[in-house]
Amino acid sequence: MSTYIRGPICGTDNCPSRLWRIIAGRRTCQYGHVMEGDIEFNNDDDDMTSAGVITRRLNLTTNAIGSFQSSLNTSQFNNSQKTTRDKKIYGEDAKFLFLKSFQFILKRQCQCLIQEMNFPDQFETVVKCIWLEMLKSFNDDDNMHNDPVTDTDVNYSDDDNVAERISRLNKDASRSKLGLHMTSTISILYMASVHMGLPVFTCDFIKWICAARLPYFKSNKSLPKSWRIKLPNYYLELLEGGTPPNNAQYYNKIAATCAKISFNSKFECKINPRPFILKLILLTTLSPEFYFHTMNSIELIGYDDDFELIANAKTHFTSYHLHPELRLMSYFIIIVRWVLICQEERYSDAWISALIEEPSKTETSSKDSVERQVTNLFYDNKDAIFDWDETKTLNYLEWVEKQYLPNHHNDANNADLSIDRKIAKRKLMKIFPMQSGNFPLPPSEHLSFIDHLQENYLQFKNFSDNNYAGDFSRSELILQLEGKLIQTLAMEFAISVDQLKICVHKMERHCMTNLKGK
Incomplete structure (x- = not known):
């Protein structure tokens, strides 16, 4: 039996023992408590059959405070401590979770349109019907993918055997792709608005996502934390949003979605x-x-x-x-x-x-003009920012403050931060205080849509007369x-x-x- 050696305090149930010995390959204190993470291989010195055989042991050293530590590197140790709950999932499980996440974001967008843009309550029902058709098409594609043509079904010749098989695999691989990303969400929303005959068009959805009135960019951050941990990175990137659609990508995605579910034969598809x-x-x-x-x-x-x-x-x-x-x-x-x-x-x-x-629109701004000003940053010449007057600059800064600098005392995102990060964030916000009496801002006049439209036409008339x-x-x-x-x-x-x-x-x-x- 091994003799006792002096080591760190056991600490299990306030055990004060510093004496340790190895019993059956496990380091145990004098009161019978086993040290966690300690492993030893082939520790039987009396086994003569192991003569000449190289044994492997887990070398234990002491750290700065005198506790034992293994020779495993940090990444190996962290991986060994991971639970199944914290690991990424792949394959069909990841695909199912991605569809669930996509549906979660689509629901948030529907609620935003109904609550903020005054869409009718039936709009959510139409979106559900379109989404169900999408899920049905995915299921049909999976059935086709899981029912491949066997060698007995097709008579391959010696020359085209490999070519036919490769072609079949390529077709199956293309069927298994979902083809979903954030542009798909606003495509479904647009198709639902067309079915209901709402006076909403592609330019409206583009303006809303660019002005952050409709959830689009960084949508994966709104998912439950447990979902984000499990989703693979390539699925998270699809829900990132990236840049807004351009070069007719939005129109092509609408056309592809209509073809996917045979939209024209099941829904109202005419534009007024x-x-x-x-x-x-x-x-x-x-x-x-x-x-x-x-x-x-x-x-x-x-x-x-x-x-x-x-x-x-x-x-x-x-x-x-x-x-x-x-x-x-x-x-x-x-x-x-x-x-x-x-x-x-x-x-x-x-x-x-x-x-x-025609000169720039009237200096008094409406909510619509500010959103259009922000949208132009994505598609217009970036150098146009230097031509902004004081009113446009203040309107943009006010929009940034409302959208990206909410009340940090009630920010739900702070719950996931460590104490050190919370302190650092609080110090950062003190450098640039939002409320400061030293720099009073001029009052901004926000016109209604009708007043803003009248101002634009009056301004144009005065300009055209002269x-x-x-x-x-x-x-x-x-x-x-x-x-x-x-x-x-x-x-x-x-x-x-x-x-x-x-x-x-x-x-x-x-x-x-x-x-x-x-």
Whole structure:
């Protein structure tokens, strides 16, 4: 039996013993308490059969306070202490948890739209129906993936055996992908609003996510902590949000989602052009009569398919003019050009020049204008920040303070911080106090939507009355105005200028063909 050796205090149940010996390979104090984490292999010195055999032992040394420590490195020790609850999950379990997390975020977005944007209560029910169709399509894909074609079902030749098998595996692998990310959430929300006939469009959802009014960026932070711990990193990245959609990614995702669930055959898929054209009029500050010009021209040309959402699952879909919103947008730009060409007496060169050189909107801001100002930071030239006046700068800083600097005394995120981090955070906030009497801010006047709209039109009228057309010809002015409309609408609807120009060109050819046929 091993003799006692002196070591650290046992401490188990306040045991004062410092004497230890090894019993059956386990280090035990004189009162029978076993030391945790202590292991010894092949400690039987009397076993003669082990002569000449290299034995392995877990070397124990003492740390700075005199306690025993093993030769395991820190990472190995930490991994050995992890429980099953703290480990990442993979495979089907991870896929199920990801779908559950995606549904959790989608529900939060629905509640935000209903509570903050005054969407009808039935909106959540429609979103649930669309999401159930998505889950059903995933289940059908899994069934196809789990029922592969066997060798007896297909007669492979010697030459194409490998090629056919590789092709089959590639198809199965593509079926198993969910294709979900944060753009999928706002696509489902948009499709639900189309089904209900709500006057909400893609530009509204883009503005809401950029202005942080709709949960989108860092959405994985809102998940329960136990879910975040278990989800693999590649699933967490899908729920990160990243950058807002651009270059018609939003439209292509809507088309892919419609194709995934056969949306057009199960839900209402037609877009009402009237509120959309009105939306374009308000975005461009054009005269209200252009609404009637556009609607009359569209009715003259013909509705075609009544502006239904398209369903297309191709990853490289470039027929952007087939998307109903982009078609209506192209119609609007074309009609504005045609009206200005035909009605020279009604719309003077000075009036067109005023639209081109229109100054910044009225300094008194509304909530909508501040959100548009923030949205422009994602899509517009970043150097435009240096041209902001004092009002725009203060509006932006006020928005940042409300969105990203909440009351830190009641911040729920502080519950997960250690004491040291809480102290560091409190000291950081003292460096830049939010409430300071040394720098009084001028009162900001926030107008309502109606008042803000009236101010914009009055400002434009005053500017157009005192404007001079310059040395440009009328055709040059019309082309410049068209370029400005394309640039403004492309930024609002997250599509590139070149893509929108292609849409306008293709729709103009379509209009000319239809008019010749009449």
